Amino acid sequence: MSPVNTLIAKELRCFVVSPVFYVVGAVFLFISGFLAQLMVVNAGQQAIRFLQMQNTYAQLNLNELVFRPIFRSLDIVLIFLLPMLTMRLFAEERKLRTIELLLTSPIGVNEIISAKFMSVLFIYLGLLGLTGLTPIVLSFYSAFNWDPILTGYLGLALQGAFFLACGVLASTLTENQIVAAFLSFGIIIVVWLLGGLGAMLGDTTLGTVISYLSFVEHSDRLIRGLLEAKDIVYYLSGTVLMLFIAHRVVDSHRWQ
Amino acid sequence: MITVHHITKRYGNHVAIENVTFDVKQGEILGFLGPNGAGKTTTMRIITCFMPASEGTVEVAGFDCFEHPQEVKQRIGYLPESPPLYQELTVTEYLTFVGQLKRLPASRVSSRMAHVIEQLGLGTVQHRVIGHLSKGFCQRVGLAQALIHDPPVLILDEPTVGLDPKQIIEIRELIKSLAGSHTLILSTHILSEATAICNRVVIIDRGHIVAEDTPAQLSSRMRQSEKMSLMVKHPSDDWLERLASIPGVLQVVQGATPETSIIECELGQDLREVISQFVVGQGVGLLELKPLSLSLEEVFLKLTQQDEHPTPMKDPSQV
Numbered sequence: 294m295s296p297v298n299t300l301i302a303k304e305l306r307c308f309v310v311s312p313v314f315y316v317v318g319a320v321f322l323f324i325s326g327f328l329a330q331l332m333v334v335n336a337g338q339q340a341i342r343f344l345q346m347q348n349t350y351a352q353l354n355l356n357e358l359v360f361r362p363i364f365r366s367l368d369i370v371l372i373f374l375l376p377m378l379t380m381r382l383f384a385e386e387r388k389l390r391t392i393e394l395l396l397t398s399p400i401g402v403n404e405i406i407s408a409k410f411m412s413v414l415f416i417y418l419g420l421l422g423l424t425g426l427t428p429i430v431l432s433f434y435s436a437f438n439w440d441p442i443l444t445g446y447l448g449l450a451l452q453g454a455f456f457l458a459c460g461v462l463a464s465t466l467t468e469n470q471i472v473a474a475f476l477s478f479g480i481i482i483v484v485w486l487l488g489g490l491g492a493m494l495g496d497t498t499l500g501t502v503i504s505y506l507s508f509v510e511h512s513d514r515l516i517r518g519l520l521e522a523k524d525i526v527y528y529l530s531g532t533v534l535m536l537f538i539a540h541r542v543v544d545s546h547r548w549q
Numbered sequence: 550m551i552t553v554h555h556i557t558k559r560y561g562n563h564v565a566i567e568n569v570t571f572d573v574k575q576g577e578i579l580g581f582l583g584p585n586g587a588g589k590t591t592t593m594r595i596i597t598c599f600m601p602a603s604e605g606t607v608e609v610a611g612f613d614c615f616e617h618p619q620e621v622k623q624r625i626g627y628l629p630e631s632p633p634l635y636q637e638l639t640v641t642e643y644l645t646f647v648g649q650l651k652r653l654p655a656s657r658v659s660s661r662m663a664h665v666i667e668q669l670g671l672g673t674v675q676h677r678v679i680g681h682l683s684k685g686f687c688q689r690v691g692l693a694q695a696l697i698h699d700p701p702v703l704i705l706d707e708p709t710v711g712l713d714p715k716q717i718i719e720i721r722e723l724i725k726s727l728a729g730s731h732t733l734i735l736s737t738h739i740l741s742e743a744t745a746i747c748n749r750v751v752i753i754d755r756g757h758i759v760a761e762d763t764p765a766q767l768s769s770r771m772r773q774s775e776k777m778s779l780m781v782k783h784p785s786d787d788w789l790e791r792l793a794s795i796p797g798v799l800q801v802v803q804g805a806t807p808e809t810s811i812i813e814c815e816l817g818q819d820l821r822e823v824i825s826q827f828v829v830g831q832g833v834g835l836l837e838l839k840p841l842s843l844s845l846e847e848v849f850l851k852l853t854q855q856d857e858h859p860t861p862m863k864d865p866s867q868v
Contacts, residue, residue: 299649303635310637394633394694397597398650399623547600 296400297408304382304412314416317377321370321420328366329427332359355437356518360428364445364516367424371449371456372485376477378416379460380470382409383543387468402543406536410461417453421446441518448515451528452508456481458535465542484508484531550575550702550732551596556605558591565591566756569605573749576729580747580764581736582849588756589736590630593704596734597627609702623652626700628708632691636680640671640690643679644697651698665693668723684711692720696727703727705735709742721746740849752852759852767848774799774816776841779824780809782834795820795827811841 294302308314336358343353386392395405428442456477463476484507491504504510508531511524551573558565566588573579581589595602596609598618606613612620635643641662648658666675669689674682679690688711695703708724709717725746727733737743743750744764752760752767760767779792789810793801797820800813814820821838828835 294649294655296650296652299646303638303646306642307635307637389633389636390629390631391633391635393594393599393627393629394647395650397599397622397625397627397629398647399619399652400650401619 296398297404300395300400300405300408301412301415304409305415307381308378308412308416311381313377313381317374318420321374322423324370325363325367325424325427328363329359332362333431355431355435356441359431360437360442360445361516363427364449367449368452368512368516371453372478372481375417375453375456376460376463376474376481378413379457379464379477380473381464382413382461383464383539384468384470384473387546388470396547402540406461406540406543410458410536413457413461414454417457418450421449421453438518441516444518444520445516447520448512448524451515451525451532452512455508455528455531455535458532458539459484462535462539462542465539550577550610551734552606552608553592553596554606554608556592556595556602556607558588558595558600559603564756566753569753569756569758571751571758571761573732573734575732577749578724578728578733578735578747580743580750581734581753582738582740582743582750583736583753585738587753589753590706592753593627593706593734593736597625597704598622599627623698624700624702626695626698626703628691628695628703628705630706632687632694634679634687634690634694637678639678640666640675640682640693643690644693647694648697651700653698661697661699665696668696669693670719685713685716688712689716689720692723701731703731703733703735705733707737708735709737709739717742752849754852760848774813775818775820777812777814777821777824778804778809778837778839778841779812779828780804780837781828782808782836784808784810784833788833791831792824792827795823797823808836 336353336355339358340353383392386395396402425446428437428439431437432439459480460473460477463480464470464473466476467473486507487503488507488509491500491502491507494500494503505527508527511527514521514524553569553571556569557567569588569592571579581592583589591600594600596607596614598614598621601615606615608614609621610624612624614621635646638646644662644665645658648661649655653661666672669692671686671689671693674686679687682690688708692705692708695705705724709720712720721742724733724735728748735747747764749761749763750767751758781788784807785791789801789803792798792810792812797818798812798814802811802813804810812820812824821840825835825838828838
């Protein structure tokens with residue numbers, strides 16, 4: 294096994310024995326299940342009302358009534374849950390001085406960062422995959438368009454990757470896990486609020502640029518089923534940028 | 550094997566080590582001594598490529614630490630001050646992880662692991678979680694971690710801290726048995742440990758090397774005169790004065806008991822034969838006559854309690 298794979302395997306091993314992982318996983322799955330339940334019941338009530346008013350059987354748009362609100366809510370839930378998964382990654386290594394082992398092993402800082410990021414990304418994608426049960430179960434009872442669901446999941450995966458990269462960066466900045474978690478909330482929420490600032494500035498060049506920097510419009514397009522290269526480029530470049538800064542931070546600790 | 554060439558490390562305005570130069574030959578055990586905060590750990594961290602030096606170069610096994618850090622890291626086993634252990638892993642999981650991290654070929658991981666577990670007596674705890682082990686076992690797992698990939702160079706930062714006396718002896722024996730095939734640098738503040746296992750010691754104080762030599766050479770070079778302890782059965786009242794009258798004797802003082810006396814004579818003179826003949830001639834009953842040498846503790850204290858800017862004391866052959 295190469296050192297990177299070894300490190301990924303070790304991180305995954307540490308996740309599965311960590312209570313934080315189970316709490317975050319349970320809360321995430323509970324919220325997504327609860328949201329699905331709410332939206333389905335709501336859609337059912339709308340169907341009944343529709344039937345009473347028009348006295349006809351109408352095909353309801355489940356994409357709009359169920360999946361879009363679920364995706365929108367999960368987007369926000371991720372802001373609060375994902376920093377819990379990433380806070381440990383570097384803060385604990387520094388606190389317990391195990392970072393000394395990693396930095397004196399024949400493995401580069403870029404490999405350490407990518408291994409840590411990959412491991413937490415696997416964990417997140419696993420949890421996200423489990424929420425896929427909702428559309429699968431619903432597909433037995435009803436018909437809907439799968440395309441926006443797939444782009445919605447792509448959006449959640451990309452958004453999650455970006456949040457996790459912010460969390461990795463925050464974790465490199467401190468020895469304290471709580472501080473790391475709050476720092477990543479801070480980074481993510483600032484990026485989120487840029488959307489509001491952009492909207493306030495309106496259709497000016499600055500407004501467009503600032504709106505582009507926030508993930509709001511990008512995730513919105515993906516949730517609505519629009520697959521555009523610029524959104525994917527946004528998430529990937531944001532993720533790489535955060536990991537790059539994290540790399541500089543870890544490297545700079547060695548010089549101080 | 551290891552060449553440290555004029556390295557300086559600054560943290561902002563604080564100078565941790567300045568112009569430190571020494572080398573370690575293949576198969577040698579170098580002891581690194583110094584009071585707390587003298588710069589021992591900083592020097593070791595620079596050699597292991599954990600941090601770069603502000604100035605100067607370090608070469609390990611022919612590879613420059615700055616130019617080829619991966620080559621250097623692969624050849625070094627490093628036990629930091631606090632062993633870098635993951636509390637949630639078992640001993641075998643941890644050692645497998647470190648072995649793979651150090652690019653040990655997969656075919657050798659299990660045989661090397663069995664070997665170090667045997668070497669360090671970890672057999673009884675190998676399947677236990679590290680977080681549940683006692684401090685002594687943690688230290689030994691830390692040592693196992695440094696040895697797992699069979700590196701030619703070992704850097705051990707206070708390897709016997711936290712061990713009980715029996716374990717300390719075992720670990721010292723282990724370290725001695727590694728010399729020859731391995732090159733070792735170990736730091737310690739236990740001076741008898743350095744005397745017991747090191748071929749050579751470097752004493753560092755406030756970031757400067759103040760002495761570098763074998764433990765025996767160091768203590769003999771710090772002497773200003775030759776001292777001997779003499780014990781006789783029936784000393785007479787004017788016994789000390791009579792001893793002082795021997796040609797070449799500078800001073801005679803009473804020892805711990807009336808029977809013993811400490812005789813001081815000029816540096817480089819061996820008066821033992823003369824003194825023994827004199828004592829036997831006096832018929833006072835010679836019981837013991839032995840030369841006194843400075844212990845490493847005394848050397849260490851002398852060197853590290855000197856003035857603000859200690860001048861390097863080096864064997865000319867070492868430069």
